[in-house]
Amino acid sequence: MKRRDFIQMSGLGLGAMALSSIPIFGKSVDPSRFLESPLDVAAKKALADAALNAAKKAGASYADFRLGRYLNQYVITREDKVQNIVNTESYGIGIRVIANGTWGFASTNEVSQDSIAKTAQKAVAIAKANSRFQTEPVELAPVESYGEVSWKTPIEKNAFEVPVADKVDLLLSANAKAMENGANYINNLLFLVNEQKYFASTEGSYIDQDIHRIWPTFTVTAIDPKTGKFKSRNALSAPMGMGYEYMTPKDSEKIVSPAGFNLYRNNYDLVEDALIGAEQAKQMLSAPSIMPGKYDLVLEPNHLGLTIHESVGHPLELDRVLGYEANYAGTSFATLDKWKSGDFKYGSPIVNLVADKTQPNSLGNVGWDDEGVKTKKWHLVKDGVLVNYQAIRDQVDIIDQNESHGCCYADSWNSVQFQRMPNVSLEPGKDKYSANDMVKDVEKGIYIAGRGSYSIDQQRYNFQFGGTTFFEIENGEIKGPVNDVAYQSNTQEFWNSCVKICDKDDYRLFGSFFDGKGQPSQISSVSHGSSTTRFNGVNVINTERKI
Template sequence: MRRRDFIKGAGAATLALTTAACTKSGVAPEVASVSSSPRRPFSDPSLPELADVALNTARAAGASYADIRIADYRRQRVATREARILDLADDEDRGVGVRVIANGAWGFAASARIDKDEIARVTQQAVALARINAKIGREPIELAPTNAYVDVWNTPIERDPFEVPLQDKVALLLAINAKALEVSGVSFCSSQMAFVREHKFFASSEGSYIEQTLHRCLPGFQVTSVDRKRNSFKTRNSYADPRSVGYEYIESYPWLEEAQQAGEDAVAKHTAKSVEPGKRDLILHPTNLWLTIHESVGHPTELDRAMGMEANYAGTSFLTVDKLGSFQLASELVNFMGEKTHVGALATCGYDDDGVQTTEWPMVSGGVFVDYQTTREQAHWIGRAASHGTAYAQSWKDVPFQRMPNVNLVPGTTPLSLEQLIASTDDAILIKGRGSYSIDHQRYNFQFGGQTYYEVKNGRVTGMLEDVAYQARTPDFWRSCDALCSEEEYYVGGSFYDGKGEPGQSNAVSHGCVPARFRQIDVINTARTV
C-alpha cells in the first residue's frame, strides 16, 4: 500500500462547520441551542437538547467549563476452531458522561440512564466532585484554546459489519481453518473476527456539538503444527492487522492463500535452523516493525508518561522534557509523524474527546525528537499553544485522558523495494509478523520476537531460521537504521487493545511503516536462554 493512497482523502469524511469561538478555560459563555446545523443532520435531533441540560446545569452551578459525551457501543466477536464454533458474542451498552471544571479542578460523573433529570443530577455531582478535587489540586487546570465545531463525522466504510449475517462470517472462518488443515503436518487452526461500532455525541460549553460514528475490525487466525517425533509444536499467526474500516476489508483480504502459507510456514519451522546468537543486521518487515514502533516510540512520546504521571502503573519515559528539540533519537533517515487523520488507521477520528479537530504533526524529524502527544490540558506544560488532539475515553463511563495517536514511520525518499533492500544486504535476518516482546518501564531496553525468520546471505533469502529475538536500547536501535524502503512498500499494522491508566483503559492505534534495515543488533537464541 502506498502511503499517499492510505492517507488520500484523510479529511474527506469530515464535513466541519466551524464557528468563530476560540475560548480558553475560565470563560463560561451562555449555553443555548445549536445555532448552526451540521451539513449532515444529527442521527437523533434530541441529542443537542439533552446535551444542553448538562451545559446549562454546569454553568448555573458555577463551572467554568463543561462537556458531555452521550455514547453507545456495539461489539461483536465470532471465534472458531477447526470445524466448530467456539464463541459468539454480541453486546451493546449506552450511557452519558459529564466532565466539568469548577474552582480550577476537574470533576466527572456518569450514568447508564439517559434522560434530562438524570443528566442534570450527574452534572451536579460532577461539579460537587470538582470542588472537592480543587482542595487537593496543585494548580488550576488550563485548557489550550480550540475552535467550536458543529459537525457529523463517520468512519468511511463500504459495508457495515453488523449488517453482515453471522452465518457468512462463520462460513469464512471455517473455510480458513479447513484450508490450513489441508497442509500436511498442520494439526490445529483457530480463527476469529471482532467488530466495534463506537457512536458518541460530544458537546461543550464552548459551543461544540459533534457526532461521530467509528468502526473498527479485528480479524485473524492461528495455525499450529505438532511434530510428535520431534516432541515439538510450532505456530504461525496471520499477518493481517486490525483496521478502522468496514467488512470490505474482510472480503478483500486473501485469507485462504495466507492460511495455506501459514500452515506451510508452521510445518517448516520444525526443521528450520536455530539461529546463532550475536550481532546481526536486521531487515524488519512492517508486520513486525510496527510493534517495535508502538513500544519504543509511541509510548515514550506520551507527555503524561514523560512527566511521571503514569509511573505507578505503565511506567515513565526516557524521553524526558529536557530532551525535547535536541535529542538524537534515531539516524537522520528516520522521521515519525503523529496523526489521527489517515483513513483506515485505528485511532483516526474527526475530533478527539476534548472536541479538538484531529491533525498530523512531526514527532521525530531527521532523527531528532521534536514533539510529544498532547491534550488541551497538557499543551501548556511544554509551551505549546494548541493540543494535538489525543484525548480519548474508552467508554461513556470513563474519563478522557491522553491516549496514543497513530504514530507512523515516514517512508524513504529514494525508490527502494523490499527485494532491492534484500539484494543490497550481505548478511542479515529478515523478520516478519508480530511476536513476543518485553520492554522496561522507561521504554529504553527492549526485546522483540516475530512470527517467521529468514536468513539473508549475499543478497538472497537462503532459508528459514528459528528461536530468534532481538535486543537493544531504543536510541541505539533507531540510530542504527541505515535504509528505509519507499512508499510503495508502506503497510499499516496496529493494536486493537492498547492499555494505559489507572483505572485501566484500552484504545486502538495503528502504525504505518516500511521495511527497514538496522545494523549490528544483538540477536539471541530463545531456545538457549534460561
C-alpha cells in the same frame, strides 16, 4: 497436563486474552439491534444541553458531555467448530467539568434529562471536593467552536450488516484450508467494533461521530508426531479502521514478500494467509536454530509496528514523560531536557516519525478527539531529532504550545478521557526502493515478519523483540526459515542504526486493538504505519531454553 490439552489451551489463548482485555462488554444483545439508532441528532443535542446547563448552574466554568454507544461482535472458531459468538452493546453518558479550577467527572446509563442533570451536578460536586487539594488551576488550551458537525469512518460495507453465517463460513473456510495443508490446530477470530459517540461542550461544539474497526486474526499450529514438538504461526493481518471491505483481497493491493508470502496494503486474504501459515508452521518444525550474533535486520511493517508502538509511541506520551503514569506503566527516557536541547538524536537522519489521527484506514482515524479538538498530523521525530510529544488541552502549556494535538480519548462513556497515543508511524523513504532490493543489499541478516513476544523497561529504553516468522539472509538471498530469534537493543541505539527505508509503495499499517494505559486501566486502538526497514548491526540472541 496432556500435550493435546496444552496445545488446545495455547491455541485459545489469543482469543481469551483479547476478550479478557475488554473492560466493558455491555449487555448481550441480538445482532439485529446493531442496525438500530436509539436517538437522532436532535435528541442527542437536547440531552447535551440539559447536561451543560445543569453543570453551569451548579458552578462549572467548563463542561463537556459524551453520549457513547459501543457495539462489539466477536466470532470465534476452532478447526471445524464455532466456539462462541458474542454480540454486546454498552450505552450511557459521561460528563466532565471544571469547577474551582479542578476536574470532576461522573457518568450514568440512565439516558434521560433528569438523570443527566443529576449526573452533571454530581460531577461539579466532585470537582469542588477535589479542589481542596488542587495546587494550580487547570489551564485549557483554546479550541475552536465547531457548531453542529459530524464524521464517519469512510467504510464501503458495514460489517455489522453482513450476516453472522457469512462470517462463520469465511473463518471455517480458512480453517479448512489450513488443516488440509497439514495444520493440526487452528483458532480463528473476527473482532468488530462500532463506536457511536456524540460530544458537546460549553464552548459551542456538537460533534456526532460513527467509528468502525475490524480485526481478523488466527493462530495455526503444526506438530511433529515423532518428537511431539510444535510450532505456531500467527496471522499477518492488521486491525484496521475499515468496514467489511477489508476482508475482500484485491490484486491491486497485493505486495509479494521476499519470503514468498502475499501481503496486502488495505485488504486481507484470510484463507490464503491461513493456508500459507500452515505451511510455514510445518517448515519451522525442521528449521535450524539461529546462531547468536550481530545481524542486519529487515523488518516487515507488520513487525516493526509493535517496535514503533513500544519504543516511540509510549515514551513520547507527555503524561508519561512527566511521571503521571509512573505507578502503572512507567516513565520515559525522553525527558523534557532532551526535547529542549533541540538536538537529541532519537534516530538516524532518515528517521521521520509522525503522529497522525487523520490517517485513512487507521484505527485512530477520527474527525475530532474526545474533548472536541479537530485531529491533525505532527512530527515527533524529524530528520532523526526529537521535536515534539503527544499532548492534550491541559498539557500543551507545559511544552510552551497553545494548541492541543487532538489525542484525547476515553474507551467508554463511563471512563474519563485522557491523553492516548495517536497513530505513530515511520515515514517511507523518498527514493524508489523495494523490499526485494533491500534483501539484495544484505550480506548477513534476518528478515522478520509478524508480531511476537517483547519486553521493554519502565523507561521504554532497553528492549527485546521477537516475531512470528524469521528468515535468514545470506549474500543478498533468503536462505530459509530459522527459529528462536529475538533482538536486543535500546531505543536510541536501535533507531540510530536505521540505514534504509523502502518507498511509499511498500507502506502498510500495523495495529493494536488493546493498548492499555491509566488507572483505572483503559484500552484504545491505534495503528502504526511503515515500509519495510533495515537496521544494521543489531544484537540477535537465541531464545531456546533447554531444561
